[in-house]
Amino acid sequence: MFLTQTSEPPVSPAKKMACIISSCAALSTQSLLSADSLPTSSTRSIKPNSLSWGSSFPTIHISISINNNNPSSLNKTSFIQAAWTRRSRGELAKKPNKKSWKQRTDMYMRPFLLNVFFSRRFIQAKVMHRGTSKVVSVATTNAKDLRHSLPSLTDHNACRIVGKLIAERSKEADVYAMSYEPRKDERIEGKLGIVIDTIKENGIIFV
Numbered sequence: 001m002f003l004t005q006t007s008e009p010p011v012s013p014a015k016k017m018a019c020i021i022s023s024c025a026a027l028s029t030q031s032l033l034s035a036d037s038l039p040t041s042s043t044r045s046i047k048p049n050s051l052s053w054g055s056s057f058p059t060i061h062i063s064i065s066i067n068n069n070n071p072s073s074l075n076k077t078s079f080i081q082a083a084w085t086r087r088s089r090g091e092l093a094k095k096p097n098k099k100s101w102k103q104r105t106d107m108y109m110r111p112f113l114l115n116v117f118f119s120r121r122f123i124q125a126k127v128m129h130r131g132t133s134k135v136v137s138v139a140t141t142n143a144k145d146l147r148h149s150l151p152s153l154t155d156h157n158a159c160r161i162v163g164k165l166i167a168e169r170s171k172e173a174d175v176y177a178m179s180y181e182p183r184k185d186e187r188i189e190g191k192l193g194i195v196i197d198t199i200k201e202n203g204i205i206f207v
Helices: 013-033 041-045 079-083 089-094 101-109 156-172 191-201
Strands: 112-118 123-129 134-140
Touching (some): 112 191, 123 156, 123 191
Antiparallel strands (some): 123 134
8 A cells, every 4th residue: 555645735935934923922812911011000001110201391380360341441541542533423423613633633743734825916825833923934025025026026036036045035934844724626736836936946845
């Protein structure tokens, strides 16, 4: 009787390595799920004696108190409300005679005001200080030194002479800047434009 020896097919090294890895993973999961490896309540309550990196930081207790105050109960004379200078339409309707911020400060921001008057016989211009109502300089073609020397007291040449005299006399009074407020429906053109342009050409600044 002859015994036939069966030869098993050879196993590749990759399959051997896969079998070893699977067996090691099964053993590690069994050891992790075992009862001995799980921490008990007694072991959880025990604190480590050595100081760790997280325990080196101090514990800070912060308490936040929220104060729900009514905004209407704030002081009405606060800085934010005092800095608001514009008037609303409702406030303007309640107090129509109250001056605005610009009206109250314009006389200090632009203290010198030019006033020009035209008549059928002569031309007159003057610069006045708005705070004290003091006249700084005056020029007119009706003066004695100009009345008989000029051929006309109201033409364009007379306007240029008045503007030059106003500029010179204002600089003598240490006034180098002034302003002009046109009246309602008044345009700065014609004879008025000539007077103002002549004043500008002689070194006066209009603000």
